[in-house]
Amino acid sequence: MSQTQTVPPQADDRSRSTTRNVLVVVALLWTVQLVSLVAALSGIAQADVAIHFRTTQIAWFTLMTLLTGTFFLPFMIKGAALFGKKRVLLVATGLGFAGDLLAAVATDYRTLLIGRGLAGVYAATMPIGYAITRDIFPRRWVGIASGILAGGVGLVAFGGPFLAGRLLDDYGFRGVLWFMAVSTAVSFVMVAVLVPESPVRQNAGRMDWTGGLLLGAGVTGLVYAVGEGADWGWGSGKFIGYVAGAVAALIAFLIVERRVAEPLFPPAMTRRRPVWTVLLATSVAAGSLSAVGVVIQLLVLMPNIPHVSEGLGWSGTHNAIVTSPISAMIIVGAVGTGWIARRVDARILLAAGAALTVVGYALATHFHENGPQIVSWGVAAGLGTGMVVAVVPIMIIEVVTPAEQALANGAQNLAQGVAQIVVSQLAFVVMAQHGVVLKGTQFYLDQGFVNGLWLVVGCVALGMLLVALVPRRARLDEAVESPVVQAA
Structure with a gap:
């Protein structure tokens, strides 16, 4: 049995200045939110990458990163407990930079995919970054720092498309890839210089x-x-x-x-009905929503070529401007859900959010020919997406003890990643059934985009229905005040 050594962070860090604490928060914010930002950049760049490399396998441009990130996540989380969270953060960031650099200089598609796969290891920085926050800050700073890290998703949701659009329009997909490499290098330096090592570590244990x-x-x-x-x-x-x-x-x-x-994930925890039902429902719903980007980004950014490609042919900047109201609604949905979760059953919030996205993307199958149409259904889909994203960690808190929190988060991230990968891959397969290969590049007709959207709608609807399996639990405020989980 491994032992956990804990040095109270408030005792160790009492002499740390406010300025120093702020700098640590900035370093962790950059590191954690870079995962989401890179995902947004990749989605917007994939159409140009497919055309440049003349490939019918553009699905792997995003899937390689998801696949390796999902594969290495359990090992990285366990390694953080055994060897130190900062040390593993640096390993993940260093490997991420090496992958981003290789992708940026790649002259063939295979090398590009190898780089993207290596860069996927960086995804482990998100759960580890959140975990180290609890360990290294004084008690009065933990809530502030955690809130800032979580709130950063709003900046990414709103600013990410504008950044990606400008990079893509001015410098092409190479500019996007080089920005990823430079950003990851900055993350490595900031963590190395500013972030202290966590005092919480297992004295013994072995990797599974x-x-x-x-x-x-x-x-x-x-x-x-x-x-x-x-x-x-x-x-x-x-x-x-x-x-x-x-x-x-x-x-x-x-x-x-x-x-x-x-x-990696104790069966005693995952066998409890409240836990496995929450993992199942949240993973299917949130993972499916994460996959919708592969359809929407190709729809708006692929060129319009008669009888070959029926994308809208927008520039990256035009895409950012049109979708900005949708990004704003994601922020509204996330913030509002966090506020009312203490008063409303989280199952209702997950089901309502999933229902809004089902309605929104179902409308998208019929109305996706111009900006006003996309905004009209995107507002509902964006609001629902924000609700789903915000309620997932809340539902995990409600069904596990504090000691199980990290493992449960890891299990949910893993299951959601698997769902996202499978649904994304199926979306590419479905779209290709109504597509045309021209000069080695896979293009898609309108029916392909429609079928891809229906696939996502069906998968999100399945996640919504799975909420019915989740038993009634204590609401968030009750779970925090009395964090006792009964086996069920």
């Missing part, structure tokens, strides 16, 4: 390598099979073999987790 490798192999095999299924044939022996192998690996992972002394 077998479980992690089985989980990674299962997820990777499943995603790859879905992505190639259209070319192989959905009933082909190759497709069935990959899916069967992936399922076998995931079943083996569950068996291993029941037997190892220190599993």
Whole structure:
């Protein structure tokens, strides 16, 4: 059994000045929100990347990062507990910079994908960044710092599209890739110079390598099979073999987790009905919403070529201007949900948010020919998205004890990442059924975009229905005041 050593942060940091604390907050804010910013930049750049490299496999431009990020997340979280959170932050940031740099200088698509895959390790900085905040600040600073880190999503949602648009319009996709590399380098320097090491660490313990490798192999095999299924044939022996192998690996992972002394995700926690139902509903709903960007960004940024490509052909800046009201509604939805969650059942908030996005994107299947149409349904979809994003961590708090918080967050991030990867890959497959390959580049007709949107609508609706499985729990204020979770 590992032991956890904790030095009270308020005792260690009493002499740290306010200025120093502010600088640490800035460093962590930059590091944590860079994950979301890079995702936004990647989505906007993917149309130009597909045309430049003349590829029909543009799906992997975003999926490689998601896949490696999901694969390494459990290892990085465990490593942070064993070796120190700052140390693992630096490892993840350093590998992220190496990947971003390789992608920026890549002259062929394969090298670009290798760089994007390596850069995916940086995704682990988000949960670790939030976790280290609780360890290194005086008690009176913890709430302030956590609030600032969470509130930064609003800046990314609103400012990210404008930044990406300007970079793309002025410097092309290379400008976007170089901005990622420089930003990650800045993150590394800020963490190294400003952020102290966490005093909270396990004195002993071992990494569950077998479980992690089985989980990674299962997820990777499943995603790859879905992505190639259209070319192989959905009933082909190759497709069935990959899916069967992936399922076998995931079943083996569950068996291993029941037997190892220190599993990645303790079965005793994940077997409780309140926990697994919350993980299932939030992961499907939020993961599906995260995948909608692959459809919307290609719709608005792909060129309009008669009988070949029926995108809107907008510039990056025009896209940012038109979608700014939607970004504003995401912020409104997130802030409002955080405020009323102490008074309203979180299940209702998740279901309502998912319902708004279902209505919004269902309307999008019919009205997506110009800016006013996109804004009209985007307001509802944006509000619903903000509600879903904000209520996910709240629902986790309501069903686990404080000691289980980090593991539950990690499990939710992992499950949501898997859902996002699978739905994104399916969206590309569905869109390609109504597409045209011209000079090596995959373009999409209008029916392809419509079918992609319907796929997302269906997956989000499934997440909304899964809320019915979640049992009634204490509301947020009750859970915080009396954080006792009963097995159920």
